[in-house]
Amino acid sequence: MKKLLYTLTGLLLMISYNSNAQSSETIDIATQIANDDSILAMGTRYYFYPNLDAYYDSKENVYIFESNTAKGQILKAKEVPSGYRGYSLYNGIRVAITDYDGDDPFSKISEHRRMYPKKYASKRQPPKTSKVETNIALN
Structure with missing residues (x-):
């Protein structure tokens, strides 16, 4: 034993x-x-967050977003603004932008908004269920 x-x-x-x-x-x-910087070599410099309408520049390590106070003013910051604090950057939707490598990703914002609308998901979403009203005649 x-x-x-x-x-x-x-x-x-x-x-x-x-x-x-x-x-x-x-x-x-x-x-x-x-x-490793090989991610940059693969062509992914920018990530787009559709629910925030913001970009992340992996080369400069900054978030790029439009100012809430002055429309049209583009801001760059190491952290997301205080209005976005409740959004999970790790669990939220993030799309790799491979078709643009310039210094101004907001020049393509309208195209990216159209391609990746808010609540965009690369994973398959379950179908929406709708309630069907039925009229049953009771005798």
């Missing part, structure tokens, strides 16, 4: 050690990907 207990304990320790090693490698790979 003691041999079985020692064997199971040893096996459990090897499995737990192996799982920790795998998770630390995953973190190292994720860190390398985050610090």
Whole structure:
């Protein structure tokens, strides 16, 4: 019985050690990907957030958006404005813009608004259900 207990304990320790090693490698790979500039080499400089009408410039690490107070004024900031604070940038909708690499993405804002409307999702959305009214005659 003691041999079985020692064997199971040893096996459990090897499995737990192996799982920790795998998770630390995953973190190292994720860190390398985050610090790698090869994303820029693939042609994705701008990301468009349709629900915010804002861009993210991955080359300069700034958000580009239109001012709420002065229409037509384009602002660049390291953080999103306070009015957008409740929006989740990581879970929200983000579209990679690959057709433009200039310095003024807002020149294409009307085209991007048309292509990616608010609540745009690249994943398939479930069909909307509608209530159908039926008139049943009771005798």
